[in-house]
Amino acid sequence: MNILLNNRIISRESFTVDLEDRGFQFGDGIYEVIRIYDGFFFEWEAHLERLVRSAKELMLPLPTAIHTLYQNLQLLMKDSKITNGTVYIQVTRGAAPRFHAFPKETEPTLVAYVREMQRPLEQMRNGIKTITTEDIRWLRVDIKSLNLLGNVLAKQKAVEQGGAEAILIRDGIVTEGSSSNLFAIKGKQCFTHPANHLILNGITRQVVLRLLNNSELTLHETSFTLDELLEMDEVFITNTGQEVCPVIQIDDSVIGKGTPGVYTRQLQSAFEALLGAVIPS
Incomplete structure (x- = not known):
């Protein structure tokens, strides 16, 4: 190579x-x-x-x-x-x-x-299980720097507990995943942490924000707690490798019905359509 x-x-x-x-x-x-x-x-x-x-x-x-x-x-x-x-x-x-x-x-x-790298179609189709852990990273995670030890420790904890991702909690507030951004849906309201110094403003996150503008969902870039997250109907993560990936379990709590939700599926379809539109045939 x-x-x-x-x-x-x-x-x-x-x-x-x-x-x-x-x-x-x-x-x-x-x-x-x-x-x-x-x-x-x-x-x-x-x-x-x-x-x-x-x-x-x-x-x-x-x-x-x-x-x-x-x-x-x-x-x-x-x-x-x-x-x-x-x-x-x-x-x-x-x-x-x-x-x-x-x-x-x-x-x-x-x-x-x-x-x-192939697309992780099984995870995208069936959803993933996640764990939660304290967000111990430095306070400028908006910079995509090489300082990733906090992310690495969180991901390792997830792997050891049979999860595919670690959801990070700072001072009681859900920030993002160890290598992903996090979205949550309740009714027709979609929530995600604001793009400040506490999260990385992911490129796939930005794509999904654009897709949400053409959906039935109302977007709220605001902070929310773990208790609020566990009461959501749907949760999904976004990143470059996993695209739009449903979360069906957080720690011991099942999200919604334990299957990828309707709106998550719609966003996956919209993302697929976007790929078809921008990739030369």
């Missing part, structure tokens, strides 16, 4: 990480994951806009212009011969003698690679 290193495509075997790279030592960097459907980067503009925003928030210069990066990603995808999967992009501040403050002179490092 080949990778993109700044502006060059090289073999993975020839790539090495500098011992003093700040991404390696401090998590001083950012990333994006873009879904590839039939050779098409889905919502790539939004992903790259968020990459720029994350870089700006961390005062991290990008090593290449965004239009050049997009062209390089196209070349990387063609080189990989993968038409359904993801492309992972990571930018670190680069290598410099270890010191907490930003180095005065260093060159950022951009790495990207493509891997195959």
Whole structure:
């Protein structure tokens, strides 16, 4: 497998990480994951806009212009011969003698690679079981940074308890999943946490917000408690890999009838229709 290193495509075997790279030592960097459907980067503009925003928030210069990066990603995808999967992009501040403050002179490092990924149709069709856990992450999770240890610990807890996702609770308020955004429906009211510093404003989340504008549901971007969540008729998560995925159980509580709800199904269908509209045939 080949990778993109700044502006060059090289073999993975020839790539090495500098011992003093700040991404390696401090998590001083950012990333994006873009879904590839039939050779098409889905919502790539939004992903790259968020990459720029994350870089700006961390005062991290990008090593290449965004239009050049997009062209390089196209070349990387063609080189990989993968038409359904993801492309992972990571930018670190680069290598410099270890010191907490930003180095005065260093060159950022951009790495990207493509891997195959099929759609998780069984989870999307049948729904998933989840657990809840305390949201112990830092207070700027709106930045898509490399600091993911809190997410990792939450996901591991879910796996150990037989769940597919961990729903995070901060000070009694439901924020999001360890690697997803969360939506909940009661009657014809749809609720999701507002896009502030306590959640990552997911790209699939943004797509679903647009789809909700054309649905019967009334959207409320507002906070809600775990007790309120457990009383919802439907719950679903969104992210790049799982798209719109129903949640049928949270801890020991069954959501609704324990099957994917009507409105969740409608949003899945609307998402499918959107894919059909934007992906070249």
